Amino acid sequence: MTQNTTRAxxxxxxxxxxxxxxxxxxxxxxxxxxxxxxxxxxxxxxxLLVDCGWDTADTLETLQGxxxxxxxxxxxxxHLLITHIxxxxxxLAGRLREMSxxxxxxHRLERLYIESRYVDADELLGEMHEWLxxxxxxxxxxxxxxxxxxxxxxxxxxxxxxxTLDGGEEITCGRFAFRVLWTPGxxxxxxxxxxxxxxxxLSGDHVLPHITPSVGLHVRAASNPLxxxxxxxxxxxxxxxxxxxxxxxxxxxxxxxxxxxxxxHHQRRLDEIVGLLSAxxxxxxxxxEIASRMIWSRxxxxxxxxxxxxxxxxxxxxxxxxxxxxxxxxxxAYGEAGFTYQVAEPA
Numbered sequence: 001m002t003q004n005t006t007r008a009x010x011x012x013x014x015x016x017x018x019x020x021x022x023x024x025x026x027x028x029x030x031x032x033x034x035x036x037x038x039x040x041x042x043x044x045x046x047x048l049l050v051d052c053g054w055d056t057a058d059t060l061e062t063l064q065g066x067x068x069x070x071x072x073x074x075x076x077x078x079h080l081l082i083t084h085i086x087x088x089x090x091x092l093a094g095r096l097r098e099m100s101x102x103x104x105x106x107h108r109l110e111r112l113y114i115e116s117r118y119v120d121a122d123e124l125l126g127e128m129h130e131w132l133x134x135x136x137x138x139x140x141x142x143x144x145x146x147x148x149x150x151x152x153x154x155x156x157x158x159x160x161x162x163x164t165l166d167g168g169e170e171i172t173c174g175r176f177a178f179r180v181l182w183t184p185g186x187x188x189x190x191x192x193x194x195x196x197x198x199x200x201x202l203s204g205d206h207v208l209p210h211i212t213p214s215v216g217l218h219v220r221a222a223s224n225p226l227x228x229x230x231x232x233x234x235x236x237x238x239x240x241x242x243x244x245x246x247x248x249x250x251x252x253x254x255x256x257x258x259x260x261x262x263x264x265h266h267q268r269r270l271d272e273i274v275g276l277l278s279a280x281x282x283x284x285x286x287x288x289e290i291a292s293r294m295i296w297s298r299x300x301x302x303x304x305x306x307x308x309x310x311x312x313x314x315x316x317x318x319x320x321x322x323x324x325x326x327x328x329x330x331x332x333a334y335g336e337a338g339f340t341y342q343v344a345e346p347a
């Protein structure tokens with residue numbers, strides 16, 4: 001999906017949200033998301049930047065413009081922390097580190113995926129092609145689904161971390177003391193930053209105000225990413241956070257209510273899949289068939305989705321199916337055609 005609006009129409013204004021914390025929105029050209037939020041935090045010896053957009057000229061130009069307005073030389077950015085290595089949060093990291101000499105850090109699980117996602121992309125494409133086939137994608141659609149995101153690779157300047165995180169670390173940054181929270185699901189090594197004293201959470205893509213973060217089961221994903229995500233949501237929902245600074249959308253309040261909405265959304269998805277399988281108790285369905293019968297965001301059907309969106313839909317459906325399988329609600333079988341699923345017989 002693309003947006004035909006101009007940057008001025010879609011890019012929010014930078015803002016100092018708390019003393020020493022600025023939101024610096026960066027453009028995501030040709031993305032329905034419109035922008036990614038980066039956050040700049042004043043430290044005693046410079047600044048921390050959380051996430052950085054992708055590696056395009058307009059993204060870099062916008063970031064430099066924000067810093068010039070604040071009269072901050074780029075060399076004063078001493079620490080670059082990435083919540084997860086999806087291109088819109090990580091793509092500019094390599095270029096920024098060259099320009100600023102900032103220390104780069106992200107979770108060690110994200111470090112493990114750099115080679116497969118960005119260095120050995122052809123190998124990953126081959127594995128994903130087979131994964132989609134095994135989950136029922138018709139031969140005529142395989143390339144369309146598999147190559148849907150290839151253009152985004154040009155928007156990443158690869159960089160390896162100077163420091164890897166595990167979760168639990170404290171990052172002192174001026175008046176703030178952020179605790180690193182490992183929140184897997186949207187990405188295996190996704191992290192959030194929480195300052196209990198100021199009751200502020202930098203949530204990355206783990207909790208967004210109006211969008212449901214994608215959680216998919218694909219060829220190199222964790223074994224049960226939706227279970228991980230829902231457990232992480234419950235953890236985050238218990239925090240005393242009066243202000244949430246998300247990776248996309250506007251800063252918001254009401255963290256427990258939002259995490260509750262996201263948990264309810266996924267429960268509705270689980271119920272929808274059980275309903276689809278229960279409607280055909282004697283006929284096993286593939287992951288592709290299940291995804292193609294589901295209702296997606298904004299009440300869209302399968303025919304409304306692009307190739308990349310269909311791939312995301314298949315992997316999201318598989319994540320929900322895997323959770324149902326782990327709960328004993330769905331039976332999984334493997335045959336010559338690949339994996340198929342049926343509603344489990346009552347015990």
